[in-house]
Amino acid sequence: MRRSLSKKEIVKRKPEIDRIFKTGRHFPCHGLKLIVSQNQLDVDRIVVIPVRHYGNAVQRNRIRRQIKEIWRTEKPRMIPGYDFAFVVYPGKVHDYAFQKEQILSLCDKAGVFYQS
Structure with a gap:
């Protein structure tokens, strides 16, 4: 697999x-912003963008990997056909569990989960 x-x-x-960025809906929270836009594809796509002054290269790549992993594990719950842009802002560094909770709450606000 x-x-x-x-x-x-x-x-x-x-x-x-x-x-x-132009056509998407914005959903902000502390240290993170989610922008969701519909695409004409049958898959969801993602991009993670740390702002320019977000730490050094190691920290930027680490946050990219964390967010992509959270998104990868949760994508079976998501309705296909959306593009996701996560914009990450500098601030207090949080652990994986907090990041996951934050991302899931933003996706829930955006309404991209299947209704259970």
Whole structure:
């Protein structure tokens, strides 16, 4: 079983990221902002963007890996057809459990989970 994201699940191109920011709905919380935009695909896609002054390269890559892992484990609960942009701001460093709780609450606000 593959435990990483496939290439079609990651947004890489600048025009696609710009479209997410322009057409997406914004859901902020402390230290993190979620922007959700519909796409015309049958998969959800993600991009994690730490702001410019978010620590050094090690810290930026670590937060990217953490958020992508949380998203990967929770994506079976999500309705397909959305692009997600997570913008991470500097501040107090939180543990994995707090990050997961924060991301799940933002996704719930955005209404991207299947109704249970």
